[in-house]
Amino acid sequence: MSEFSTELKRVFDENGIKIYPFAEGTGLDRTTLQRMNSGKKLPSRQFVKTVLDHLPISTSEREYLEYLFYIEKIGLKAYHRRCAVKDMMENFCELSKSMTESSYRRKIDFSIEPSEERKWITPILMEVDMIDTLRYMVIDAFNSMKEVHIYLNNFNHSFYIMQQLIQENSKSNKKVFCHQLVNLQRNIHSNLGDGGIRNVEVLKNAIPFLVAFKGEYDLRYSYGSVDENYLGSMIWPNYVISQSKVLLISSDEKSGLLIEDEEIASSYRKEVCRIQKDCKPLFSFVGRDNEVVSYLLRELSQKKFTYAFSQSVSIPELVYNEMVKRDFDGVEIIRSYLGSYNHVKTKNSEKLMTIHGMYGMKKFTQTGLLPGFYENYVGAYSKEARIRMIHDYANYIRESGNTYLLKEEPSSEETLIEFNLFDQNGVYICISHDQEYIACVYVEESETYDILVDYLHSLIDEEKVYSKEESANKFIEKCMNYMENQGG
Template identity: 20%
Template sequence: MNEFANLLSAFVKEKGVKIQPFARYCGYDRANMYKILKGQRNLPGREIVEKAVKYMHLLPSEEEKLWEAYEISAQGSDNYYRRKEVQKFFTEPILSSNVNITALTEGEPAKFGILNNESIPLRGGYEIDAALFRLIGEESRNKDGHLRLMIQPESNSLSSILSVHGNYACNTRIDHIVCLSSNPENVYRKKNYNLDCLRCVLPLYNYNYDYNTWYYYSKIPVQEKKFGLFPYMVLSSKYACVLTADMQKGYITAKPEILRICEEIFEECLEESKPMIRRLTDLDEQFEVTGKILKNKDQVQSFQMTPCLTPVLTEQIYEKYLKKELPGREKLIQTLYTYGEEIKRSDIQYVTSLEGIKRFLKTGIISEWPPELYDPLEMDDRIQLIKDLIFSDNGINIRILKKTVGNFDAEIYLCVSREYGILKFIVPEKQMQLHLVLEETGLLFSFFDFCENLSTEQIFSSSEEIESFLENWQLSEKVLF
């Protein structure tokens, strides 16, 4: 039996539902209803589920469980939970970290401040956190600091310690090796493990670190805790700290010969690892990576809640709104125009939201552009661009969500193929945009699959429905086309 049949049968039994009238209400005969309850028929249509919910007078929580069971049965368990995790990725804050190291200061415990050519055993989370706090704090203030981490990113204490020191760091280089699941399409404990790793490391790109992530594959859970002696290590220029997998035992040492051995081991592992994320620092790099994505023969997915307007921007728009005092303005206009023409020739499926369209119509802000490059668009141009994007016969493949996914003030933008991907984040605290390149194939698959398989319940099914909504909005805002 599938999950839906199991739960539906349980509700029927729990609520004492008579099969004959229940089947008749749902449009089935008795025999076919029994087959549905035993999972011997294909899933019924969504309208049948809605009828079942009404007939059995399900509570909101029960209805939610029934719909979840329906989706799990329709999509498959792994697909359902993976897509759910991707939606959670877009919905929950990413570039913030829950810092909880209030009990530690740089002087506690004192023995770590006087560590010289000796090794100190560590027992329990407090001693380990204190040692890491001291080690990372000293190295992050070193102008030529270099931290080497071989530890899983879901370690909350390590992430919090790095966050504490991150705003004061001197662009310290961090090389962080993590283990990803060798079966990335599957879920572990109803979570996509690789996506969870990505969610854990992303906040560290928001601090004053030269942060670099690397990965290798293994089975998840990573190691049996009792048999992997010291699988984790954190290295600075002065100290080596090695830890058990449960981060409850270990030792820290300043002995140069041990530090050298640990560095050699780390470098050997680094050679066998691959880049997980790469940060883009300028427009040229962004254009280069986007070009690689567009050259892919498969379809490209663009996911952002404010509409992507690049395929309908004209040279006249660039000329009119790019700030006059920009250095190299004419060259930038030509580059943007050429880039836009390449976008138009590409097979891209755009996903945006009605609230995002409304936001653009109200503000005139083009989300693809850094705000320092241009002035907000005038109303007439805003309206024309939305018309060109949605209603013109220009071959643009766009799907519009009824409900926004995520937060406009900290929006996440995605452009992904099966080989490359770019994630762009708005960082409101720093008033900046952060561009990251994804290269790990399992993560690319998760994002691409999510965009490709958005539920028909989430999107508007016809341009007429969209047009009707916009007409009503125009009337309410007293804006006329």
């Protein structure tokens, strides 16, 4: 028997629940229930949900049973991979336009002054000393160099380097450059393995840094095995290099050597730069605000995309039939964007799969103002126009044949996440806050593409979205409820 079936049988036995009466009371198939409890067959997710809904168990017990079910259904690696993507998206939701240089993840109240008594080579023997030394290297670089260049690979404590770079940069007018080499993982034989999680973790850490950091961030990648930090092993397991210092860090990040010599630092920098030449930039595009619209018009309109995810509806589809009834003089950016969207839509085949949420629709149904940057260019629509637009959009969902509506309501009406997947290797991720784009990147890396495709399919498999048939009707129902319940 599987661990899921064993645990479920224990719950049945401890509560004196018999298969036949339980099946009759819940309307579930008795044979399927019996085979599930005996470990002979794993039923559908909906079947298991109904079983758990009728069991006298606590929330934690239910979560544990759901965890065991998913582990058996999709495997441990796939489960953790999907959790990693979900965690990344929740992390993006915490980003905000108000994020400043001194508030990357948490406020930093740390300062250390360089000391003339420091030795040429200083052993670092404790983790707390390691963290202090990481910050010391950044502060020293700002105090002693006209331009600040920091080179590092990807390790857990590199977070402290990023923190200190942001804090010091906020107090200085110096040019600051962060050069980071990361080790990504290829998926073997088209199977999504542990490497996909590593790639997602890199994005989760890098994009918030992009938002808060005002200097130049050069992030490059290479591939290695799951158990080998390939890039780091060419120099040291982990390293941080400035113009005058080198910090070599052990694989467990608890010990290391600080070398304070400009010639040695120069030699290490040359080696890192040599490796860097063979590494491709992870981000083909980084932009904010109007840069994003220009990039969409210039680059993405020429590409073919096969998957689209957004917590918002497709605004071009929402306004398309109404645009001929509105005066768009003086808002060429809207005309261009809608024209670009139409070009992309025409170019894409019926294979395009779209998943979207209801972000911004509550505000739209109440006020007539479009979500996102459109509000800056287009005035409010009348209630009659809103109702037409809602029904037109529902028809678009029906006609597309491959569009799904997220069941979960948006947790925030301020922060929006969307990503499009292009041509088997392109990933476009955009996070906007309070109607402005705060972080947009384009990544050309096939393994990241694969793991996000898997995540989108998991939303359908796990019934986190309404079916194709339900989505259009649910969209209308939710919008009408917004109007009726909120006085729209």
